Amino acid sequence: MNTISDIVTNESPTDVILWLVRRDGISHPRLDNLYNRNGWANIGNCLQLINLIKKMDQEGLIQHGGNGYVKGPNWREPDFLKQKKYEL
Numbered sequence: 001m002n003t004i005s006d007i008v009t010n011e012s013p014t015d016v017i018l019w020l021v022r023r024d025g026i027s028h029p030r031l032d033n034l035y036n037r038n039g040w041a042n043i044g045n046c047l048q049l050i051n052l053i054k055k056m057d058q059e060g061l062i063q064h065g066g067n068g069y070v071k072g073p074n075w076r077e078p079d080f081l082k083q084k085k086y087e088l
Contacts, residue, residue: 003086008034009041013052015078027068
């Protein structure tokens with residue numbers, strides 16, 4: 001398995017999205033594809049992903065910007081990133 005798949009399958013979807021938006025952001029199609037390729041690990045399906053994104057947007061963790069989702073005003077570093085759990 002590669003590191004990205006390990007992160008998607010082992011970490012919470014909220015933390016994965018926070019990690020993915022930390023630099024340049026991520027588009028919804030890329031995020032959808034990432035979870036689809038990993039069997040919707042820890043999220044279930046596309047509708048649940050959409051609902052999670054809406055919730056994270058409302059909480060200010062992420063926001064729409066450029067061509068997708070970027071850090072919001074309340075963005076926080078995911079625990080697995082702080083702990084350097086994966087070699088990135």
